[in-house]
Amino acid sequence: MSLNIPLSVPNLTLDILENIKECIETGWVSTGGRFITEFENKIAEYVGVEEAVGVQSGTAGLHMSYRVLGVEAGDEVIVPTVTFIATVNPVTYLGAHPIFIDCDDTLNMDLDKLEEFLETQCEFTERGLKNKKSNRLIKVLCVVHIFGNPIDMERVMGIAEKYNLKVVEDAAESLGSYYVDGKYKGRYTGTIGHVGVYSFNANKILTTGGGGMIVSNDISLLEKARFLSVQAKTDPLYYKHDEIGYNYRLTNVAAAFGTSQIDQIERFINSKIKNYNLYKEEIANIEGLDLLPFNNRTRPNYWFYSVIVDKEKYGIDRDELLSGLNEVGIQARPLWGLMSDQKPFKDEIAYKVEKARYYVDNIINIPCSTSLTEEQLFKVIEKLKEFKE
Incomplete structure (x- = not known):
């Protein structure tokens, strides 16, 4: 007889049905509606930031995070080799290249090897930090809090400052994790780097079916991400677009799940x-x-x-x-x-x-x-x- 014990499944209750019923009755089932704003506000309040931007997946959030931090075709982004592929794929969407760093005994990025790589394999130029082997610029460091286990962000941010790198926190797995000591005591993962991204996939600690959220203490980055997530409409009435955007906005139905889940x-x-x-x-x-x-x-x-x-x-x-x-x-x-x-x-x-x-x-x-x-x-x-x- 099969035991049927799943690895990680959603913990859903029927109180969500009232929210879904409202979406159906009002017709707000797509990328507009009150639950999107409510869910964004609840996440922002929970992790202690001013604003958050809801998106259709953690992957979409990472894609836009790399872009708003200035990653361009031909650049490089430092990433861990131990992670889910969604951390890395968006780097390539922009025509950039990943550089893979080993893990330590926590499964998180080995910060000793990161420092060694930056010290021995890179050099500063007028255009920025350059990889001596590839001659490409390195603009962004992405760290992942593997399985919800917070990496040493005090050290990460010190390294990033020394080498003039922007930091993306892939906090897809770590919503709710925070530091209880040190410089960032009381701060949640995702809120310390220049941009942080959460995922609400079905196996995460809370779910909206799919979906993700971008957070940052730099409101201008969030405004840019929100703009890009709705097809970069410069003039929404006359459908004018001055740059390439994405159909990445979180749906109201997904957010209706999230507003219930975050309370738990x-x-x-x-x-x-x-x-x-x-x-x-x-x-x-x-x-x-x-x-x-x-x-x-x-x-x-x-x-x-x-x-x-x-x-x-x-x-x-x-x-x-x-x-x-x-x-x-x-x-x-x-x-x-x-x-x-x-x-x-x-x-x-x-x-x-x-x-x-x-x-x-x-x-x-x-x-x-x-x-x-x-x-x-x-x-x-x-x-x-x-x-x-």
Whole structure:
């Protein structure tokens, strides 16, 4: 009998139906309507910024973020090799090139290697920071808070200032994560770099079905992004367009989901914390499995739970465990394939990608839905123990 325990699914309640009913009755189902503004305001208030711009996906948000920060064809953008491909694809939409940096033991970008790359492989010119190997300008650094685990933004911003780089925070996975110590104490991921982007895909901590949000402390960047997201209408009455825009605005129906979901985010995070701690306690007793910790000095949202499989101690390797769990109805997933190994990016620069290769071969992500029950969690633990035996 299949257990049917999914990896990460939405936690939806029927109170959303009143919002959807209003969308239908008023006819505001597309890129206009009161829920868009309401959802933008609620996100902005929650993370502590003045404004936010709703878009149709996190990918769309990243595309516009790179553009409003000045990335052009022939430029380069520094990105992590450990991330989902949506971080990288928008770089290429603009005709620019990614530079891939290895991860550290948190799965986030290795900031030591980032600094080493900038120090040894780049030079300042009159036009800006130049990659000595490619002769291209580097304008933007994009960091990702992998699985909701905040990277050291104090150090990131120091590096960016030294090398005159703009910072995009891909906070698609980390809505609700914040810093509890240091320079950015009390600040949420996504609100520290020049631009931050959240995703509301169905597997995220809150969902609008699809959708995303751009935040920034620079209102002019948000105004530019909002303008571009509605096809860059210079004169909306007479449909005049002075530059290329996109059909990227969040829909009212999606926002109607979001206004309900954001009110529950702390409850969702508390569920994630409770289940993470239960897993941690139980997995500590299974030789050969280690639950990846989250960073100190932060309150993460605990979006995904990553387990490192040591074949020598556990008895089977990650892929055998992955197959076994899925066969009994426990949905588990590996880490994404490294971006620097993907076919579209095989000719791009990858700097000392080493540690990421270990993690891509040995990590498994286990069920972590905010609606995961204790009974389901212990079924997962039971199977993890069985496969070892």
